[in-house]
Amino acid sequence: MRTTSQLLARRPGKLFPLACAIMGGLLLSGFAQPTVRVDADAVGPRSLEEQTKTAVVRDYLQAWKSMSEALQENRADLLDTSYLGLAKEKLAEAVREQQELGMKVRYRDLSHHLNIVFYSPEGLSVQLLDTVEYDMQIVDHDQVLAPQHVRARYVAVLTPTEVRWKVRVFRAQPE
């Protein structure tokens, strides 16, 4: 039985497609993480502890991932981990529309500039503004359209649940 090093030494070209496939798979599965910048200097009226800020940012970025997966696979159930209320209803509606049209849309967030602007007095909601850049690609039945680069500004309101912050309001606003 030949080891990998033996195979590499004798036929390096044989492993090249395999390496490409692995790299491609990793890239498609979101291996390339978006760049993230966070500002929370103007947050109030409640002061935001570092630990809370970290949790809010982590859960918001996870929400983008959940949304991308839900809209790429047309599965509204994937929204459950990160969304509730209005945000979940509206995204689920978009998934339903895509299903009816036989479409899927791939979103890949490339960068986020997060500005946490509001932490409510009783600690039950956090609002952040996100200047985000992402690539989106429409798949209409078997037709895959060219990816498009988009820059937008989102407003999100997150509320705490048992184990994480979930997005309750999520919408873009003109820059």
Place this chain on the structure above:
Amino acid sequence: MKHRITLALAGLMLMGMIMASAVQLAAADGEGLRIPKVVEAGSALSIPTSAAGKAVLYIVSPAQVLRRNVEPGEAIVIEPGALHNAGHYLALLISQGATDKAEFNVVAARQPASVNFLAKPSRLPVSRPDGISGVAYVFDVFRNLVLEPTPVSFQLSDSAGVTQTRSVATHNGVGWSKMNSAPKAGAAQFQVSVGSVAEKRVVQQVPGDPCNLKMSGQRSGQRMILETAPVRDCSGNAVSDGTIITFTQTYNGRSEATVDVPLKRDVARTEMPARDGAVISVATGVVLGNEIRVGAQR
């Protein structure tokens, strides 16, 4: 050699066909779709096109997805109400060999239609400055967060009919205020109003900590009968029944007996052994009342 070149060319052609069927590249961007940069949610939209052949228009965002088939030379009509979710949209018009695109924003309708009101806490002691907070998120008829500054009014009416009012303008769709709890205990109505839309919450204002805890004692044989005066908070509200009052008897500095008694109809009553020279004290929470020395009152 000739055979190899033919094979290579055929392979290239095949690859090209596969790629063309799989990925429709934006071969040439057209003049761009003429769509207003900002569209109000739910409004109708007419998009003129110059496509020579049949085309497909996609209007896509995470908020909503639309697709329309386009006949040559015809304008695309988006009916009222069809595009109702606020968001940043990408419009792509795909026709034979050309892609036109435009980006635009759908914004919330200006007229508020609902308000999401968080009032906390639902129960608190009287006379707490800034003890009650209200946070209001304003939405339009399509349940889009209204980001334009909108006047919001918070009103807190206590059981005596006294009303506090605070008016603020929303910022990024949210308005908030803090109110003082009233000196008089009872249910207060906390209301937020945005235009003609109002939401109401009930905030229970309960008496604060007891003030001036006082007891009196009367000897009856070998027993001391102890009774507090009606227990009230510093604003004069009767402290809730069930509040624990603790009577403690000490002799020569050593604790000899402790009795916890719940308040009943504003007073607490108990009996303790009447040992001459013993000191009986009364307390509740962190509030300390007077002391009685058995054999002589002070």
